[in-house]
Amino acid sequence: MTATFTARGLTAIVLPLAALTGLAGAAQADDWTPTRSIEFIAPANPGGGWDTLVRTTSRVIQEEGLAGQNLAAINVPGGGGAVAWAQIARDSGNPHKLFATSPPIILVPLAGASRYDHTHFTPVARLITDxxxxxxxxxxxxxxxxxxxxxxxxxxxxxxxxxxxxxxxxxxxxxxxxxxxxxxxxxxxxxxxxxxxxxxxxxxxxxxxxxxxxxxxxxxxxxxxxxxxxxxxxxxxxxxxxxxxxxxxxxxGIDYTFDIWRGVMGTPDMPVEAVAYYEELFAQMLETDGWAAARDQLGWIDAYQDSEEFGAFLDEQREQFSEVLTELGLIGG
CATH class of the missing domain: 3.40.190.10 (Periplasmic binding protein-like II)
Structure with a gap:
């Protein structure tokens, strides 16, 4: 049976990491390093997809010795992510705060349940498809x-x-x-x-x-x-x-697929030097044996995009999800 609509544009884009970690990015990253523990927020209770991404990436980064500072996993539940987003939005420019993200950063605002959407925050990197x-x-x-x-x-x-x-x-x-x-x-x-x-x-x-x-x-x-x-x-x-x-x-017999991309975003107006640092950090993480083992165990697929590419992808997703929600009658046309 063929689906009456598809979640268009949600197929994983697997990009070569080497092309995303060039010398220019490394030079920018050298301009800034974290000076204290990094808050890594899962905008939900423990046990969900955001929480799994936050805790898995934090553990691999620590075990592989990739960062000089600890990534501290913090759960901020409520409103399908809206409570956490409202808190993060008030911390503009803070380079020591990240949060896990996925389609709800677009879907919840479209449904009118949050005044903050992806455009209020800084895209850092897309990591995987679930x-x-x-x-x-x-x-x-x-x-x-x-x-x-x-x-x-x-x-x-x-x-x-x-x-x-x-x-x-x-x-x-x-x-x-x-x-x-x-x-x-x-x-x-x-x-x-x-x-x-x-x-x-x-x-x-x-x-x-x-x-x-x-x-x-x-x-x-x-x-x-x-x-x-x-x-x-x-x-x-x-x-x-x-x-x-x-x-x-x-x-x-049901002709339907649905991809769940997951990535990392930062506070509004995060300094470009901090963004470059985190881009390189997560790109390096994806190349480690520890990550490969965790990824395979969880059934994830690498789908890296750097900050600029991830930002453009999020804009495209907003247009596509708006069409899907309208087709389902969940928002007005």
Whole structure:
């Protein structure tokens, strides 16, 4: 079955790192180095995609000895990211504050739930592409994605939880899946939680029938003896590691994929010297063995873009997501 819309422009762009870490960038980075611990904010509770990115990158950078200062992981939940963005926006020019970002930085403002969008902050680097995954409890009656979709059509009140706000990433991903399967996208009973961790807690507590979340953040809860079972993943091909046994949507007859890009942004008007330092830091991180091991375990795909390229990509994403939200009836045309 063919999707009535696609999340256009979300395919990972894998760029050669060598082309992005030239001498000019290195010279700029030499002009500034952090003088104290760097606040690295995950705009949600522990356990979600932002939190996983923040803690994984911070750990690899520390273990590989790439930075002279510690990257301190800090969780600031609320509003699908809006609470953290409002705090960060007030700290203009601070070179010692970063935050993890992904599609909600565009989707939440488009839905009118935040006055701050990507244009208020400084793009630093896009790092990876993740994918959506649909989970149920291990004792669930739903054995595959088709059975869950059929139940969604027959029982409109059947609830699917996610770790992002209404109209944001997990909601859009689930709505697109439903639409591709022939259901009403706007009719999905999506229940928002403040992060992937809270969504999983509610799944295990029986408060929702299924959860849609990032495959990377779910990978640690899958495998032998797991209390959850994965029904499908939104990647075009099967992922590696513990996710290798999870069939794609397309394998199950639903012609739909959804990519979740993730990256890093900084405070408004971050000094260019600090941006150059962080660009080089994350580019070096992506070349380490420690990163390769973590990335493969989480099912991520490298998709590096430097600050300028990431900024242009975010502008394009705003246009494309605006079209998708309009098609789904989640914002006015």
């Amino acid at each position: 994918y959506s995954i649909v989970l149920v409890r291990a004792d669930s009656d739903y054995e595959d994605l088709g059975q869950l979709i059929e139940a969604l059509g027959e029982r409109p009140n059947l609830s699917v939880g996610g770790g992002s706000a209404p109209g944001s990433m997990d909601h859009i991903s689930m709505a697109g899946l439903a639409s591709a399967a022939g259901l009403s996208a706007a009719g999905v009973n999506y229940i928002p939680f403040s992060g992937g961790g809270e969504a999983m807690t509610n799944l295990m507590g029986g408060h929702v029938e299924a959860v849609i979340t990032g495959a990377g953040e779910a990978s640690g809860q899958l495998g032998e003896g797991s209390e959850v079972r994965a029904l499908g993943v939104s990647s075009p091909e099967r992922l590696g590691g513990v996710l290798a046994e999870v069939p794609t949507y397309q394998e199950q």
